[in-house]
Amino acid sequence: MRNFEKFLRSRFAAALIAVLVGFAISAIVLAAAGYNPIGSFGALFNGAFGKPKYIANVFIKATPILLTGVSVAFAFKTGLFNIGAEGQYILGSTLATIVGVKLALPMPLQVPLVLAAGILGGAALGAFVGWLKAKFGIHEVITSIMCNWISFYLCNFIVMSDAFHKPNSTSALQVNGSSYTMILGNWKKSEAGKEFLSNIHWLREILLKTDLNYGFIIAIVVAIAASLVLNRTKLGYELRAVGFNRDAARFSGISVERNIILSMLIAGGISGLAGALTITGISPHTITLLAAMESYGFNGMSVAFIAGCAPIGCIPSAILFSSLIYGGMSVQQVMGAPSDIISIMIGTIVFFTALPGVTGMIADAIAKKRKAKEALKEAVKEA
């Protein structure tokens, strides 16, 4: 029973309960609207994991939100709310496209440069927001929201500019082929590759029918690195100290201004990398005219929060979210139920992770009962 209590107090239990409640509430909404919840969840699961190709797509779609999630989580741990991951992502993808189109170097040079451009874009935007906060005391939430829209229109400007616009389309020119980061990208399209793959069905499916790329592996490395920096280095300690108590940090000789800028720079760079990896890893390998925000940054917030803002926790959280979002598309195809049910479900899950108190309260109640029982036993013994 004590173990169960301990489990209830853990972050994992809170997340698990939140997910269960998310499913329960969506089931109620679906049923109330006249759709079969069981069938819908079946379609959801099938749509996410039914075929090797679907699973590959879940991981592909998890890549950007894992990174924006880590970005939000990192900033949050240092006392900053990075609502600007969206803009950093957009700017990252835009700069990556610019560099990828203009440069045509061999792959070992090209890929790092394109990714660096994306990181730089996001980091610059993040640092700008951090600088505005450190220097002028302007709340990072306002400036981030403004920067989201500035990046949004900058992206559209580049797409439509003479130098980058692809004629008769709504997108920019594709980046050079040497920037691609698909797994076995060249080999799988060669004769030998096709020959080899024709024998292995599942491998052929995930390699030829999806843009399976190195992005997810890079994202996992980044998540682990972010966690190590936060928890195991002096820099991370200082960043967290500033987030925890600014005045105390200043008093102990930590430069608050420098750390605010640094934290936003790192968070921005991670979101920028997410944008760059989308360009190098997924077709159409370019930016397109945006009509509305693409929500990578906003979904990143959800990913981070369900993970309790632990960078490593973002890994399962991103996979969960991407399977919900990707699998959710088949809910509409198979059951006719609006796929917006997925937003409701994710919203509910995030909502209930905001209430970690609930599982704690259950644990408290159990502990109370146990203590009462023990006291009773003691009393009986004494008597």
Add this chain to the structure above:
Amino acid sequence: MFGNLILLIGITLMYSTPLVFGALGGVISERSGVTNIGIEGMMVIGAVAAATASYFTGNPWIGFLAAGVCGALVALLHAVASVSFAADQTISGVAINMLAPGLALFACRRFFDGAAMSPIAPKLPKILGESGLARTPFANLNVNVTTVIALLFTIIMWFVLYKTKWGLRVRAVGEHPAAADTLGIDVYKVRYICVLLSGMLAGFGGASMTIAIIAQFTQTAISGHGFIAMAAVIFGKWTPFGAYGACLLFGFTQALVIMLGGGDFVVPSQILSMLPYVMTIIVLILFVGRSVAPKADGVPYVKGSR
């Protein structure tokens, strides 16, 4: 030239109206100590509720009220989480921004045969009727009635917050809930009321988009307005008139974009569209400076804790 000036004022007022409602919602909630990131979501719910109710009843005023009620219902979630359960208010707000648009579209598709937009719904009137001032140079000053309501609400909120006992209580709860509690103020009750009002106002904001500016709900009717409103709250230093001014400034720059875009201006439209956002940052740097939130903003109050 004169006609252009009038047009500029007209567009400024039109654009700022939904923002004003949203920002007022933010002000009342944050003054009581509850951060409300969920304004955007509450506005979306208001937008869909207004168009739907107006369409089915034929009466846009019922639509307007429905938007307020539905906005408040969503806000109730936020209140339960952040007041009763001492939840992380940022997370709860983010959740509402995820949940509400999903709910809005789900409802929309359910009501209108799977369409992601509502049919054209009856609109709220303009202040001087449909043809008021037509054929005069002042035609563009015949603004939506919601613009006037927004201004009225701003004045009322200023009065209530600064000139009444209840307003003093709200501010006390937002600055130092424990002290307010010892004076016998029910912190939870005040916060519940403020968060519900916040949702109602945000709902009105959504309505002033879908049954005043345009006449239907679409997926992009509310796209980022709630976030701009949130920025306006901070920009306006958490005061009703400050927030109102911030929204006006924002509406004005939007109007400039439209006016300049219409002429034979050399700047590409995408660069022009950045103007409101760039200008906001510049104004913040030059004139506004440090903004200090209500002291207990975002901090859940747990009775008896220090």
